[in-house]
Every structure is written in structure tokens, then in C-alpha cells.
Amino acid sequence: MSMTHDISAPAPLSVQPPALPGLLVPVMAAGAGFSVASLYYAQPMLGAMGASLGASDASIGLVPVLTQLGYAAGIALLAPLGDRFERRRIILVKSLLLGAALLGAGLAGHLPGVLLASLLVGLMATVAQDVLPAAATLAPPEHRGAIVGKVMTGLLLGILLSRVASGVVAEQFGWRVMFIAASGSVVVMGLLLRATLPRFAPTTTLGYGALLRSMGTLWMQLPPLRRAVLAQSLLAIGFSAFWSTLALMLHARFGIGSAGAGAFGIAGAAGALAAPLAGRCADRIGTQRVARLAIVIALLGFASLLLDGMLPPPLQLALLAVSAVIFDFGFQAATVSHQALVYGLQPEARSRLNALLFTGVFVGMAVGGALGAIALAQGGWNAVVLLACLTSMLALWVRR
Numbered sequence: 001m002s003m004t005h006d007i008s009a010p011a012p013l014s015v016q017p018p019a020l021p022g023l024l025v026p027v028m029a030a031g032a033g034f035s036v037a038s039l040y041y042a043q044p045m046l047g048a049m050g051a052s053l054g055a056s057d058a059s060i061g062l063v064p065v066l067t068q069l070g071y072a073a074g075i076a077l078l079a080p081l082g083d084r085f086e087r088r089r090i091i092l093v094k095s096l097l098l099g100a101a102l103l104g105a106g107l108a109g110h111l112p113g114v115l116l117a118s119l120l121v122g123l124m125a126t127v128a129q130d131v132l133p134a135a136a137t138l139a140p141p142e143h144r145g146a147i148v149g150k151v152m153t154g155l156l157l158g159i160l161l162s163r164v165a166s167g168v169v170a171e172q173f174g175w176r177v178m179f180i181a182a183s184g185s186v187v188v189m190g191l192l193l194r195a196t197l198p199r200f201a202p203t204t205t206l207g208y209g210a211l212l213r214s215m216g217t218l219w220m221q222l223p224p225l226r227r228a229v230l231a232q233s234l235l236a237i238g239f240s241a242f243w244s245t246l247a248l249m250l251h252a253r254f255g256i257g258s259a260g261a262g263a264f265g266i267a268g269a270a271g272a273l274a275a276p277l278a279g280r281c282a283d284r285i286g287t288q289r290v291a292r293l294a295i296v297i298a299l300l301g302f303a304s305l306l307l308d309g310m311l312p313p314p315l316q317l318a319l320l321a322v323s324a325v326i327f328d329f330g331f332q333a334a335t336v337s338h339q340a341l342v343y344g345l346q347p348e349a350r351s352r353l354n355a356l357l358f359t360g361v362f363v364g365m366a367v368g369g370a371l372g373a374i375a376l377a378q379g380g381w382n383a384v385v386l387l388a389c390l391t392s393m394l395a396l397w398v399r400r
Contacts, residue, residue, distance in 0.1 A: 024138070024196060025147060028131050029154025031193045034185050035095065036128040036155050037162035038102055038121050039067050041182055044167035044247050044261045045175040052175065055111045057248070061373055063118045064244055068366035070122020076359040079129040080211050082351030087200040088193070091130050095190020098124035099183045106179030127190070128155055129358055133350040134197060136343040145283040145340040152339070156332050163243075167261055203348040215352050222345055227398055228291075228338040229357050233364035234395035235295060238302055238388030239331050240368030242324075245376045245384050253381070254313065264324060277333070287341035292399050294333035299392040301327025305385040327388075334395075335361070 042049065042063045050060035081090055101124055105117035132151060139147035169178040206214060219225060247261035254260075281290045304323045308316045342353045368391075375383035 025135070025150050026154075027192060027196045028135050029151045031091070031154075031189045032128040032131045032151055033154035033156075033158025033161075034189045035098060035125050035131075035158070037158035037165075038098060038125045038182055038186060039071055040064075040159055040162040040243075041166040041178055042067065042105075042118065042175075043244060044163050045170040045178065046247065047251065048170050048175045049114070053111045053114065059111060062115055065366055065369050066115055067118045067122040067125075068240070068362050068369060070119040071125055072122075072359050072362040072366060074123035074126035075129050075355050075362060076215075077212070078123065079126050079355035079358070080215060080352045081208075082130050082133055082200075082354075083203050083349060084206060084208070084211055085202060087130055087134050088197050091127055091134075091197070092190050092194040094124050094127040094130065095186050095193070098127060099187040099190070102179050102183035102186065106176045106183065127186075128158075129354055130351070131193070132339070133343070133354045134200065136339075136350055136354075137200065137347075138198070143283065144343065145287075145336070146280045148339055148343065149277070149280065149336045152332070152336050156328075156335075160328065163261070163264070203350075211352070214349070215356055218346070218349060218352060219356060225342055225345060225353065225356060228341055229360035231291065231295065231395040231398040232334060232338050232357065233360040234391045234398065235298055235331055235334055236361045236364030237368035237371065237391040238298075239327070240365040241372030241375065241384050241387050242302075242327070244369040245372040245381075246320075248376060249381050249384075254317065264321065281337075283340070287337045287344075288399070290337040291334050291341070292396070294330045294337060295392060295396045295399055296330070298327045298330025298334065299389065299396065301325075301330055302385060302388040302392055306382065306389075309382070 046057075046060050046063065049055070049063070050057060053060070078094070098121065101117050101120035105114055105121060108114045108117055132148065132155070135151040136144055136148055166175075166178045169175075169181065204211065246264060250256040250261050250264075301323050304319065304326065308319050311319060338357060339354070342357050343350050345353060368387075371387055372384050375387050379386075
């Protein structure tokens with residue numbers, strides 16, 4: 001069966017993509033960044049949140065786990081709707097619901113309320129995964145990698161700088177203010193995206209159940225998709241294990257608080273430069289070669305952290321920052337190259353292909369958060385680093 005048509009649907013209803021207005025790519029990048037940042041605001045604030053709510057470290061540690069699981073579930077169950085319904089409407093509705101969930105987290109008076117709100121934040125933050133296929137659809141084929149890379153830069157900066165912002169705001173004004181401010185930001189971005197994006201014609205008439213079942217067919221019939229998802233998911237385990245345990249390690253070893261932990265996001269944000277670079281390279285030399293090189297870079301970044309025991313404390317902090325730049329660069333370059341690969345497999349199923357890729361990634365993120373906490377508790381910081389190295393080596397083996 002040809003891979004150039006929707007394997008589970010009638011002929012697509014799409015029309016030729018319109019040209020991209022000058023401000024459209026920056027708006028999409030900002031929209032993706034603000035929405036996905038919602039997943040990470042809590043990480044540097046966990047200590048303050050736990051103290052305020054009277055929750056133990058183990059209990060408050062469920063916040064990032066539930067957020068990542070909610071995101072994975074939202075990608076799997078909601079993101080495919082972009083192939084079936086008009087994307088601008090989906091983006092607006094999910095942005096409004098995300099704003100409501102963040103507001104609920106900021107106003108919740110007890111841990112169960114925060115946990116429920118965290119799960120809903122994860123589900124609705126998947127608006128970022130509606131923006132990415134929109135960018136791929138609007139981009140000319142010869143520049144798809146570069147444009148997706150630019151939008152991914154916004155998304156990745158949102159991930160990394162969210163920790164900086166939340167650490168500072170929580171220390172100065174309290175963690176509730178951060179959630180309330182985040183609520184307003186995603187509503188504003190949803191309205192701006194609705195006003196800026198062109199209309200997208202649906203590419204399938206499949207019902208919801210058939211749409212979800214078609215994802216299984218895509219998975220079985222596209223081996224390059226399976227390899228991309230598995231490799232990126234393995235990298236995500238190490239990435240999440242580092243970032244989800246960093247604040248606890250910094251507090252225990254160096255006495256660094258929320259603002260200091262969040263500031264490490266600045267170092268990681270430098271790695272966001274990888275996104276447009278990887279996109280351009282993927283357009284020129286191929287996605288698989290770029291992905292392999294990116295995984296090697298991430299592995300080197302994680303492995304360099306094993307040297308910290310040989311250094312005095314000030315240099316240990318410097319090593320953490322430099323390593324974060326290196327492995328974030330590799331992780332993000334691998335993400336963009338895998339996206340460019342997946343989006344080219346079957347254009348009329350991009351929302352579903354994107355859903356499969358990022359479901360795997362954020363399941364990996366959730367697993368990494370849980371395994372990182374266990375590794376830190378049982379074996380200390382070196383156990384977290386070894387976990388990240390092992391999963392990166394496995395990703396390289398998958399991508400061989």
C-alpha cells in the first residue's frame with residue numbers, strides 16, 4: 001500500500017498551504033513556548049509548594065509526574081484531532097482550558113486539588129502539539145525542517161526558561177502568583193494564535209474512534225516512525241531524570257533554593273540554538289545522520305557529569321551548567337531531526353504522527369522523572385547521571 005495517502009481515510013480534504021506571513025513563525029514559536037512552559041513551572045517550586053501545603057517530598061513529587069503523564073495522555077487522545085477538525089479552533093479551546101487549569105493550581109488550597117490541576121495542565125498544554133503540525137503544514141517542503149526548527153526553538157525556550165521564571169517569581173512573590181500569571185499568558189497567546197493563523201482544512205473525515213485506531217496502523221506500517229519514537233523516548237528519560245532531580249540535589253548539596261535551581265534553565269536554554277541549526281542540517285544532509293550525531297552529543301553531555309566528584313564545589317556548579325548546554329543541545333537537535341523525519345512520512349496524517357512521536361517522548365519524560373527520583377534516593381546524584389548515560393547509549397543503538 002502506498003505511503004503517500006492516509007492509510008485509514010478517504011482522500012484528504014486539504015488544500016495547498018498558504019504562504020507564511022512574516023510574523024506567523026514567531027507567533028507560533030511563542031504560542032508553543034508559553035503553552036509547554038506550563039508543564040515545568042512547578043519543578044523549581046516543589047520545595048515551596050510542599051511547605052505551603054504541608055506535603056512530604058514524595059507527595060509533592062507527584063506534581064511533575066502527573067503533569068507529564070497528563071501531557072502524554074493529551075497527546076495520544078487529543079492531538080490527533082488536528083487532522084479531523086479545524087486547528088485554530090482546537091488551539092483556542094485548549095488554550096482557554098489550560099488557562100483555567102493553571103488558575104486552579106494557583107488557587108488550590110490542598111494537595112489533592114493541586115494534583116488534579118496538574119493532571120489537567122498536562123492534558124491541555126498539548127496545544128503546543130497542535131502548533132507544530134500547523135507549522136509543518138504551512139512550510140514549503142524544502143524549508144520544512146528549518147521552519148519546524150524555529151517553532152521548536154520557542155517551545156524549547158519555553159521548557160527551559162520556565163524554570164528560571166518560576167524560580168524567581170516563587171522566591172519573590174510565592175508559587176501561587178506564578179501559576180496565576182501563567183494562566184493569563186496562555187489565554188493571551190491562544191487568542192493571538194486564533195487571530196494570526198490561517199484556516200486549516202481537515203485532512204480526514206474519520207470519526208474519533210477510527211482516528212485513534214488509525215494511529216495503530218501507522219505505527220505498524222512505518223518502521224522509521226517506530227525507531228524515531230523509541231530513540232527520542234530513551235533520550236527523554238535521561239533528560240527528565242536530570243531536570244526533575246536537579247533542584248533537590250542542589251538544595252541538599254549546595255543549599256541552593258528555588259531561584260538558583262531555576263537559573264540553571266538559562267544554561268540549558270543555550271541549547272535551544274540547536275533547533276534551527278538541526279532543522280537546516282536535516283533539510284540538507286538528512287534527518288537520520290543529524291539524529292545520530294545529536295544523540296552522541298547528548299551522551300557526551302551526560303557523561304561529562306561523572307567528572308564532578310573530582311572537582312571542588314564551585315567547579316562542580318560550572319560543570320553542571322556546561323553539561324546542561326551540551327546535552328540540551330543534543331536532545332533538542334535529535335527532537336527536531338526526528339520531527340522532520342516523521343512529518344515527511346505521511347503529510348495528511350501529521351497530527352497523528354506528531355501525537356505518536358510526542359506520546360513516546362512524554363511517557364519517557366514521566367518515566368525519567370520517576371526513575372530519577374528513585375535513583376537519587378537510592379544511589380545519589382551519580383546514579384541519576386548513570387541512568388541518563390545508559391538511556392542515551394540505548395537511543396544511539398536504536399538509531400544505529
